[in-house]
Amino acid sequence: MHVRDARLLRAVYRLEHLPPPQFPEIAFAGRSNVGKSSLINAWVGRRNLAHTSATPGRTRGLFFYRVEFVHPPATLDLVDLPGYGHAARSHAERAGWKTLVEGFLERRPSLSAVAVLVDVRRGLRDEDRQLLEYLRTLGRPALVVATKTDTLRAAERHPTLERMRRELRDEHPFVPTSAERREGLDALSRTLLTLAGFTTQPPTDSRG
Numbered sequence: 408m409h410v411r412d413a414r415l416l417r418a419v420y421r422l423e424h425l426p427p428p429q430f431p432e433i434a435f436a437g438r439s440n441v442g443k444s445s446l447i448n449a450w451v452g453r454r455n456l457a458h459t460s461a462t463p464g465r466t467r468g469l470f471f472y473r474v475e476f477v478h479p480p481a482t483l484d485l486v487d488l489p490g491y492g493h494a495a496r497s498h499a500e501r502a503g504w505k506t507l508v509e510g511f512l513e514r515r516p517s518l519s520a521v522a523v524l525v526d527v528r529r530g531l532r533d534e535d536r537q538l539l540e541y542l543r544t545l546g547r548p549a550l551v552v553a554t555k556t557d558t559l560r561a562a563e564r565h566p567t568l569e570r571m572r573r574e575l576r577d578e579h580p581f582v583p584t585s586a587e588r589r590e591g592l593d594a595l596s597r598t599l600l601t602l603a604g605f606t607t608q609p610p611t612d613s614r615g
């Protein structure tokens with residue numbers, strides 16, 4: 408997989424400001440600090456495309472990134488969603504998040520799939536399960552991406568990932584990744600490009 412170009416298309420804080428639907432879109436969702444922005448950067452091979460921070464709740468709006476791949480020839484828009492579960496937010500901010508994110512997830516015609524990111528050290532939390540259930544009711548394809556696998560000790564790695572995989576009961580593709588060590592990115596590419604309708608090869612299981 409080779410990226411020809413990746414750039415910020417638009418930051419959206421109100422539903423009226425969404426860009427016109429043009430290319431297939433993949434949204435990156437998950438708790439604050441789970442590593443959404445870092446994974447987008449690692450995946451497209453641009454260190455500073457999406458803003459990352461050790462301070463949770465950094466990404467506030469919907470950030471649209473347009474990514475052009477050479478192999479396969481494909482243009483995708485990635486949407487970095489604001490994280491949930493950030494306790495320091497005010498009630499008004501959380502209400503604004505809900506309107507913006509739910510409006511987008513419910514009505515966006517060009518949205519192909521939602522990647523729900525889960526920190527391997529914490530596993531699936533109630534909010535992640537609620538989001539997956541909500542996406543199911545909307546009929547939105549979802550995949551689960553485990554992040555920060557580099558934080559697991561070697562002996563923990565297999566049992567931790569198997570536990571997560573079992574909990575998903577084959578209802579969603581599962582892709583373990585580390586943005587830091589650039590692990591799992593090929594499997595992520597295959598899964599995302601397939602869900603966006605671009606694949607040239609069958610999706611492969613990311614086991615192992």
Ligand SMILES: Nc1nc2c(ncn2[C@@H]2O[C@H](COP(=O)(O)OP(=O)(O)OP(=O)(O)O)[C@@H](O)[C@H]2O)c(=O)[nH]1
Pocket residue numbers: 437438439440441442443444445446458459460461462463464465466489490491554555556557558584585586587588
């Ligand atoms: N060890 C490790 N740390 C990571 C990895 N990916 C991200 N981090 C760290 O996790 C923190 C949060 O990363 P972000 O990419 O900003 O997370 P986010 O989900 O975009 O956060 P919000 O925008 O606040 O919701 C940063 O301190 C990153 O350096 C990873 O693969 N391994």
Ligand SMILES: [Mg+2]
Pocket residue numbers: 443444445458459460465466487
């Ligand atoms: Mg972010």
